Each structure stands twice: as structure tokens, then as C-alpha cells.
Amino acid sequence: MAIVELKKAKKSYGAVDIIHDVDLRIEDGEFAVFVGPSGCGKSTLLRMIAGLESVTAGEISIDGEGVNHVDPSERGVAMVFQSYALYPHMTVKENMSFGLRIGKRPKAEIDERVAVASRILQLDQLQDRRPSQLSGGQRQRVAIGRAIVRNPKVFLFDEPLSNLDAELRVATRVEIAKLHESLGNTMIYVTHDQTEAMTLADKIVVLRKGRVEQFGPPLELYENPDNVFVAGFIGSPKMNFFNGTVEKSGIVRVAGAEFPAPFSAKTSQPGSLVTIGIRPEHFDRDATPDATIDVLVDFVEHLGGTSFIHGRLADGERIIVERRDVGDLKSGKSIKAGFKMKDVRAFDAAGLRIR
Numbered sequence: 001m002a003i004v005e006l007k008k009a010k011k012s013y014g015a016v017d018i019i020h021d022v023d024l025r026i027e028d029g030e031f032a033v034f035v036g037p038s039g040c041g042k043s044t045l046l047r048m049i050a051g052l053e054s055v056t057a058g059e060i061s062i063d064g065e066g067v068n069h070v071d072p073s074e075r076g077v078a079m080v081f082q083s084y085a086l087y088p089h090m091t092v093k094e095n096m097s098f099g100l101r102i103g104k105r106p107k108a109e110i111d112e113r114v115a116v117a118s119r120i121l122q123l124d125q126l127q128d129r130r131p132s133q134l135s136g137g138q139r140q141r142v143a144i145g146r147a148i149v150r151n152p153k154v155f156l157f158d159e160p161l162s163n164l165d166a167e168l169r170v171a172t173r174v175e176i177a178k179l180h181e182s183l184g185n186t187m188i189y190v191t192h193d194q195t196e197a198m199t200l201a202d203k204i205v206v207l208r209k210g211r212v213e214q215f216g217p218p219l220e221l222y223e224n225p226d227n228v229f230v231a232g233f234i235g236s237p238k239m240n241f242f243n244g245t246v247e248k249s250g251i252v253r254v255a256g257a258e259f260p261a262p263f264s265a266k267t268s269q270p271g272s273l274v275t276i277g278i279r280p281e282h283f284d285r286d287a288t289p290d291a292t293i294d295v296l297v298d299f300v301e302h303l304g305g306t307s308f309i310h311g312r313l314a315d316g317e318r319i320i321v322e323r324r325d326v327g328d329l330k331s332g333k334s335i336k337a338g339f340k341m342k343d344v345r346a347f348d349a350a351g352l353r354i355r
Contacts, residue, residue: 002076002153002186003028004049008058011044011210018044019210021058026188026203031180033189033197035233036207042190043158045207049188050079050156063153078147079156082163084139086131086146093118093127096145110149117148120182121175137168141175148183157189161196173199194234198222206230228351231277237308237320239277239345246272252346255313259291262344263355274354275347280308280322282343289338295319297333300326309335 004026011019019041026032034042047053049060051072059066067075086095093114100110118124121141131139140160147155157176161169177200180187191197197204198218206213206221206229214226218234225231231239244254248270252261262276295311309321309329321337329335346355 002063005061010057012056029184030202031187032203033201034205035197040207041210042207046190076153078150078152080143080160082159084143091128113149117145121145136164155187228347239279240319242276244274244276255315257293262341263346277345280320283321283337290341292336292338295335295337
């Protein structure tokens with residue numbers, strides 16, 4: 001187990017900066033997840049920690065020791081790739097033990113480590129099969145097992161579930177969570193799937209264009225995002241955003257509706273433009289809402305126990321309202337969506353949260 005720390009870590013390709021002065025500390029035994037849109041630098045950052053990408057500036061340390069110039073094999077990390085990277089001509093046991101055999105570890109030690117990893121991942125009965133005889137989920141478990149037998153300080157996962165179907169993703173995600181619980185190692189996981197991030201992480205790192213937008217526990221990011229980007233990226237469906245104007249009486253006007261400003265009057269002066277954010281599930285949760293807005297229904301998405309109402313406000317802005325009972329609601333109808341002010345988030349003109 002180990003603390004992973006980045007201080008002003010930077011990665012450039014020529015004149016193009018990919019990672020910008022990242023400061024980050026992942027505590028011993030934490031499960032940290034890097035999320036962000038495609039091209040934001042999350043895999044590059046992971047590869048920098050692994051030693052597969054050099055660091056242009058700044059420092060990366062593992063367990064208190066700088067590793068900028070340490071070979072990947074000497075960093076005490078093990079990486080699980082998206083593509084499994086298994087040798088097709090080797091059996092499960094041979095694939096799992098390959099690194100130890102190359103390192104000339106004693107046969108008894110190799111057998112014991114493979115046996116332990118196989119029990120953890122339920123691969124006992126598959127030892128003599130080759131990758132072509134395994135399902136996608138089984139192949140990924142073998143790749144994880146190959147990492148476990150190395151007994152690393154830090155596990156690195158680079159979108160390990162992206163090649164699996166929906167059912168296998170859920171099952172393997174649960175296995176990874178159980179693995180972290182049983183081993184207790186520091187784990188760093190890259191994904192574009194925020195469901196994986198929310199369910200697996202102790203801490204989430206939200207990246208955009210090579211910069212850390214916010215770092216913290218999943219519910220903290222969900223309930224108190226630092227800015228519009230994080231608020232819109234974390235959550236599915238994402239947070240609703242409405243353009244508002246601060247009135248002189250401390251009232252915010254949104255699409256013709258008026259309600260008390262959900263922030264201090266000192267924060268924004270009358271006439272200031274603000275962005276109001278409300279999550280779909282925060283509508284209609286209380287029989288006595290603080291405010292309501294009119295919604296013209298475009299489409300109702302039924303998902304069994306709940307439904308998502310896709311609609312528009314008076315000014316044409318899009319909105320999604322979550323409800324458990326919509327009856328025979330059809331497109332073209334109008335509804336009132338109520339909410340409590342405590343559930344409202346507000347952002348200034350620069351996109352930074354002011355409440």
C-alpha cells in the first residue's frame with residue numbers, strides 16, 4: 001500500500017501541453033477514480049504514474065519516494081489495461097504467473113500467489129484454458145489476477161470494463177469493489193463512465209483539458225460541485241441549468257418565473273446574470289415546494305419504477321423532471337414542477353458555484 005502524490009505534474013508534447021500542473025494526493029488504501037470527457041488527459045495522467053509516459057515538469061512520488069526517473073517495473077505498481085493484453089498461446093495460469101516467472105521467483109511462491117489470486121477472482125476451474133476459450137469478463141479477471149500476483153503497492157486500471165457488455169460491466173464492477181475491500185491496496189481507476197466512478201470511488205478526480213476541476217468524495221461532488229462543468233458532468237441525467245437574472249429585490253427571474261435568490265445578496269448585484277442548477281430528482285419531492293416552474297412536455301421516458309419528463313420552459317430552455325407517477329402524461333401537455341430552494345445550486349457568470 002502507498003500514498004501517491006503529484007506536485008505540479010505536467011506533460012507536454014513539444015509546444016502542446018496535455019497535463020497542466022496537477023496537484024493531487026491519493027491516500028494510502030484509497031480508491032481514486034479519474035473521470036472526464038474524451039481527451040481530457042485521464043489516461044495520460046495514469047500512464048505518467050505508471051512510468052509509461054515521462055513527466056515534463058513537476059514530481060510524482062509513491063510511498064514518499066520520487067519516481068520520475070524510476071523504471072515502471074521498479075515503481076511497485078501493476079496496471080490493468082482496457083484490452084486485457086493476454087498472451088493468446090498461454091493458459092490462464094501461465095498468463096497470471098508470467099511476470100513472476102520472468103522475475104525468476106521461486107516456483108513455490110509463484111504457485112501460491114497464483115492460487116490465492118485465482119481463489120479471489122474465482123478462476124480456479126479455468127487454469128488450463130487459453131484466452132480464446134474465455135468470455136470477456138473472464139479475460140478481464142485474468143488480467144486483474146496477473147496484477148494481483150505481483151503484490152503491487154498501487155493498482156492502476158485504465159478503463160478495464162469498456163469492452164464488456166452492460167451485464168458483465170456491473171458484475172465485474174462489483175468484483176473490483178470487493179477486491180479493493182479485501183486487499184486494501186491503493187487503487188487508481190480511469191473511466192468515462194460516471195456510474196463506475198460514483199459506485200467505486202472513495203474520491204473522484206474530475207479532469208477537463210488536462211486540469212483538475214474538482215477532487216473529493218462522490219457525494220460531495222454530486223451535491224456541491226465547484227463549477228458548472230462538474231455539476232453537468234456528474235449525474236445522469238445531468239443537472240438542469242437555467243439562465244437567470246438577479247432582480248433588485250433579491251429575486252431571481254428564470255423563464256418568466258420568479259423565486260428568492262438561492263445565495264447571498266452580496267454575491268451578485270441586481271442585473272447580474274446567474275446560472276441556476278436543479279437536478280431532475282429534486283423536482284416534486286415535497287408537497288409544499290418553495291417555488292414552481294411551468295414545463296411544456298416534449299417526451300416522457302418510462303424506466304419502470306420512475307420516468308423522466310423531457311420538456312421546455314417558456315423561454316425554450318430544456319429541462320428534465322424525474323417523477324415516479326406520470327399517469328397518461330403525453331407530449332404537448334403542460335405541468336408544474338416544484339422544488340425546494342435548498343436543492344438549488346447557483347453559479348456566477350464565470351461558471352463558479354456561489355451556492
